[in-house]
Amino acid sequence: MTDLIQLALTAGPVECLSQTFPSDEARRAHYLSLLAEKLKDPSFRMQEGFPKGTDEAILAMSDPPYYTACPNPWLVDFIQRYGRPYDPSEKYSREPLAIDVSVGKTDALYKAHAYHTKVPHLAIVPSILHYTKPGDVVLDGFSGSGMTGVAAQWCGAAPAAYRHELELAWKRDGRPAPEWGARRVVLNDLSPAATFIGANYNLPFDVESFGSAGKQVLKALEQEIGWMYETLHSDGKTKGRIEYTVWSEVFTCPECAGKVNFLDEALEDESKRVRDTFPCPHCGAQLNKDRLERVLETRIDPASGKPWQRVKFDLSSIVYAVDKTRYEKAPDASDIATVARIEAMSIPAGLPTDRFPIEDMYHGSRIAPKGFTSMHHFYLPRAGHAMAALWRLADDWPDRRISAMLKFFVEQGIRNLSVLNAYEPLAFSQNARGQKGVYYVPSQLSEVAPWYFFTGKLKTIEKAAAGFRAGESCAAVTTGTAARLGLDADSIDYVFTDPPFGENIFYADLNFMVESWHGVATDSKPEAIIDKFKNKALPEYQHLMQRCFAEYHRVLKPGRWMTVVFSNSKASVWNAIQVALQQAGFVVAEVSALDKVQGSYRQMTSTTAVKQDLVISAYKPNGGLEQRLADRGATPDSAWDFVQTHLGQLSVTKVKDGALEFIVERDPRRIYDRLVAWFVRHDSPVPLSSDEFLSGIRSRFPERDGMVFLATQVAAYDKKRAQVAQAPQMELFVSDERSAIDWLSDFLKSKPSTYQELHPEFITQLGAGWKKHETRPELSALLENNFLKYEGTGDVPSQIHAYLSNGWRDLRNLEKNDPQLQAKAKDRWFVPDPGNARQLEQKREKALLKEFELYMASTGRRLKEFRLEVLRAGFKTAWASRDYQTIIKVAQKIPEEALQEDEKLLLWYDQALTRADAAS
Template sequence: MSDLLSNATKDGGSVECLGLTFPSDDARREHFLNLLAEKLRDPAFRAQEGFPVGTDEAILAMSDPPYYTACPNPWLAEFVRHYGHPYDPAEKYAREPMAIDVSEGKTDPLYRAHSYHTKVPHLAIVPSILHYTEPGDIVLDGFAGSGMTGVAAQWCGTAPATYRHKLEMEWKKAGTPAPKWGARRVVLNDLSPAATFISANNNLPFLADAYEESGKRLLAELWTSIRWMYETLHSDGKTLGRIEYTVWSEAFICPSCNGENVFLDAEKVSYEGQRDRIRCSSCGAEARKEEMALAQVQFLEDGQVQWRPKRVAVSIFYKIGSKVFEKKPDQIDLEVLKRIDELEIPENFPHVAFRSSKTFNEGRMRTTNTRNTRSIFLPRAAHAIAKIWALAEGEHDKKLRMNLLYSIEQAIISMSVFNRYRPTGYSQFGQHLTGVFYVGSQHAECTPWYILEGKFGRVEKAFQTFRTKFGNAIVSTGSSTALPCPDGTIDYVFVDPPFGFNIFYADLNNIVEAWHRVISEVGGEAVIDDYAGKDIHVYQRLIRGCFLEFFRVLKPGRWMTVVFSNSQAKVWNAIQVALQEAGFVVAEVTTLDKKQGSFKQVTSTNAVKQDLIISAYKPNGGLEQRLAERGAAPESAWDFVQTHLRQLSVSKSKDGVLEFVVERDPRRIYDRMIAWFVRHDVPVPLSTEEFLDGLRSRFSERDGMVFLPDQIPEYERKRAQAAQPPQMEMFVADERSAIDWLTDFLRKRPSTYQEVHPEFTTQLGAGWKKHETRPELSALLEDNFLRYDASGEVPSQIHNYLSTNFHDLRNLEKSDPRLRAKAKDRWFVPDPNKAQDLETKREKALLKEFDEYRTAPGRRLKEFRLEVLRAGFKSSWAARDFKTIIAIAQKVPEEALQEDEKLLFWYDSALTRMEANA
């Protein structure tokens, strides 16, 4: 393996790359650039999914092969084979889901070296990589963004002693073995060339030693070239200052007199309980900004008359020495601005029209006629960014050129009209809204020096301490639905995928990509976008395609971590269903609090308010083979349970409080087993009650959770150290969760209808699902539980409760009249044998009602029972009647279907089978 790039370049020493030796790194680069140029001329190579839009020259200019290509990386498979180790079924590998607290680092210099729309801090990823992998293992991030997973993988080998000691102490306190330090190798892939360019700079050797000096040289050359644009006269009438930023304001037309009012200069009038109103400087009339039309300026563009909002310079902030001053633009300033306005747009300034999408066609983007890459810059900013970009592109050292552009591209948005003026802000650059494009009425036009002068120094310091090596990372640009990676070669997957309509990455990256002249191929972007005809179904299909690839390349028995951030239940369910259909088995869901860096246990029924962390595994090959041999036999179900329980956390605690491991809940295990069988197109061999009864007889249960016998000692040790047993949080939102709540309640406290009714009523809050029929308590009790009628002996469950909680009933026989009288009319949970009888009776009733849904007139079901739909879909699947599932699903409101994971799973699986059989 080569040494650091900086050393190799300085010393002129030979470098090794994928088994080949080159006299220098420049020779390595030239060799692979020539090979990439040949591949780019091949139409089949360019036909790959997610191939970006750009010329051969532009793609080659961005790339540093074989470690980074601004297109699908043709050396990715070779990299994995060269540095990875083949899957060995005999190799012992066992991990529980990541369950310890993590500290994150949003203030870490590496995290702040380059901004991105969303990213998980690398210090929040490091513990997961240490937990699931060994030094030298290969980690994959198929939605790499700015490459924080790669930074985390390499940080495992470069972390300072203070960080290592802190983490080791935390793990020791949690009873976790010490991590094995050492860099892991990483494969980073993203659809966006802008993202992969950042990833490449973050993860490949950085020329830190020459970087700051070169950046300052560029700024000095820029000043020499265009200083006349950024000089202003001080109040003494003779000293020239350098402008830091200029404040611009839109002008609005008074609806009463058509007078023009500059927004920032206009008088604002406040009234209690109302938004501020603008008082016209001409006639004194008052109006809200929304009631006033934008003043416009017309101009010629590409031979056509266009318009933009009229913007007026109202303040100039400038520096003399180390002091900053403010002034109103004087006549000389206005003449300079007029002179700049008359100049031709620089030749290298990209002219790319924005596509029709939610990002570019709504809100202030539409009302300000912001329609292409040129319309977001004022003339002076356009000349400045074009000039410094050209200066950086003129740097003869390829690696240094990439490093310089890495920082310069961050100035693009801060120099655009998206950068709002905030009078109370500590700094005026970086004031754009994140995750969207928004054109404010007041704009701070920042200079390159104001943005970049300190930036070059901060970035250099960050990379002085984080030194990477070639061979640790490879970066590819393309779709994660078609990774050029061999089967079963990846040791761990960590992904932070796009989440529906929260963030439109391709749009947000479009402006920077226009400067690189390599644009994302948006057809394969997993988003929900009405403009592009992409609904939740398209989104789920694309995400499933990516998860299928991750499943294919991951070694059997290994893990994937998915970070999820979306407040909509339907997107959350789409992710979970896509995971299961791809073949993954979910073992745990936790939350990542990015502000505090802590993990907390949650259930999937919670509203999604924080970033969720899904831990899922690819079952080992032995389980797959045994299922193929046995088919739909009960032994196959118990084989799955045996394997699944081995993958789950034995115990979880937070601040000394033992937590309920949701995935060990019997019904959750049953759901996972069903998904496993459906994924393999094998009939489910056991009914719910048969399965639950089998669990009780084959496995151990503690505190409502199921364990393997050899896991019990460890759990009981943890249980003995806790002040109280773990409590499962229950959220009653539909009939199934209402039954579960009643089961938990009556098992602890067998009660009469009058006793349980007020307790039950308090559970039926605002969280009840919109289209779900609210069942009567009496019907739920009658269908799912037993009532003691005072004949015969008092059931053991009621006897235990009464003798424990009533002093006068202690030590009485089960046939004692006093005990029978107190026990009369109490509802209790049936024993397994009677529970099966009730379940059979209940299922018949549910399927009868499902037939009524099937024959009901009309195109929609306004109200329904989810339990009926779930039972009907399950029965139809067993009969391979996929058409019925699809037909009934189309009668269900889209919102209800998408927000119920079980219904969505059956429906999507039926669609997949129908498509496969077509």
């Protein structure tokens, strides 16, 4: 045993959860014994989301109390020891903060371990600095590879150059300097593969000992199986060291049935490009990959001893090195003999043979027809021996913490040394060439040697660890569902989370490979995902996410914030997330697009495609607001109380490239949407109509550039507004009747127009983004039902008078009843004043409800075309009278995608289902 290992085993004493142990090994042994007792308790194992694995396998992965590969029983103790209790008297106020998730993707720490999706720690750091102070506890319930934990600790470990750069940026934005210092973190994920990565990123270890151990493991591997990766140089004497071997799938020609090695025939020797077409080597027929017929060869499964059919691969070429010079050669008789010798050996001990859950996997159809149904099928014999030996050497290392880090190191070869690694002849390296986020066995494989991959990976981890040393007692990692975190209520200071969004990534399926090596697998039942193979559609996904957000809401301190990174291309999934957030009790304060080059926020969220990442900033209202609602009930005063509180949580200004941006959440219509969601979530009728609200908000709060502010905020906005040349412009994307009315209202406020003037402008707004099932309204009907027209008699309305007198020199300083002004104003449409608007609103709602009655009476199974405004009015009225069945019955008459793509309808419907189920 080396001196470094001996030092690690005997160093001490250490403090853990207020207990002192003579060494870290003693601490670990104490808590492992307690965890072993817990695992024998059937009720402990019956927790939702508990992973599948033996006690021994779970204990082997765990490092309690800081990390358990199952629900962590010490989370409450961790918070009580290192966190701060909720103090209602503590003053806390923050504005929303957007982040850029592209930051830091080339950082060594980010690249130290791959995962399917991950937000770089450097992108998370600003949010944690903004919303928390040193010593606060941050939570990520969908922690993946643990970057939120790294970011929390980075706040105290960041180098001086980084701190200086960030402080300058914040100063330019007019923000106070950040409070540097590490934060504590609680990380949870459903996947043991994920939490193992997260734990090893966030728990301290001896970097020098790890580096030495990694080199020793690779040296021991060479002594054990180095002969498998030897090849003869062209001189027939010198032995070269294989870097990677290229395998090609074998096909047959459809014309002559002759054997075709795809790479041998399609790859150009000089350019290394694959030709689109090539001649058959036997009959000369012109072939392409689509014409080739796959060959399945029958082999003996080395694990079961039974016949097994798999696509056929042949050796194509070998790339090797002699004295650091790289060469390429065709396999010779010696190479083929070496491969045959390895294939004749018994399957190595420790190589997992678990069968993939093909029937329940989205990507099962990609691998099963090619014969890849069990773990060991994914390794060519040589690679299987290499991976099994590496895992054994890592597992046998005497220092458990270093052993865990060695597995962290070795498991990155699980996919890279498998048949998922494609051969890309023009790539700089043959490492990590498999398709991301899927199981796909390519027709050209690159079987890389372990040293070719792991030598560079070891250096990357050493470099990352040298720049970031995890702190003692800074992280607690747990494995289970985010819907049940095992934390006390009101105990967390901030939540940052990047949850699974719809059907983007099938985490449980993809993690099966890594988890098979550990012997502990994800319980996929509570996985929040859309997956037809697991009978999970969008409604199931939404309800699973709602449960997780409700748990976030329960454990977060009142008045504190949550940041959600959203990445999905479907508006229906976006709406499901919004409804889930609101039903859980959160109030959304800002949704920021991370790349505004491609389109506005409304363009992204109003159509069927969300084209880029969004950052959702939401807060848990303080207890005072909740209590006042309970005391007053659903009254107008309660509504204005909510608005007052909500405005205080919103950004006052947003500047991008020196220009002020329009803050969508300060649009009165958006505030009303948040108000409605708030009352619906509290099972209360909405106490103000849309028109009453729009009229009342302008009389109670100052308005600037179409945005509403508190009286205490408006001076700061005015100051910033005076420093820029142009007022911020709100972009409206017309996709349904409501947004068409909103666009007309904004247009006519600034430019009262005749029908003839307005019509061509309006037509240009009705683009391809119109919702599929929504009836397209006539412009004339929209104008008649929502606006007023000056008929040419009496005083010219002030709105038209102001527009004409500013735009036409000869109309300035004329009285409102001047004939010349009246003639120019005649037939112009304008936005009604509050008094007239109320009458129009009442008239319009009456007509909408009358049409809703027709929807109710419809005998057809489905409404093919309808007006969303009619449905919204009907659902709102039914909700106010607690007529949940009407909402449910009418909702079932419209296509599911139409319901899922409208946030308002989805909110009413989902709440109606909840209340109806509760009543029954």
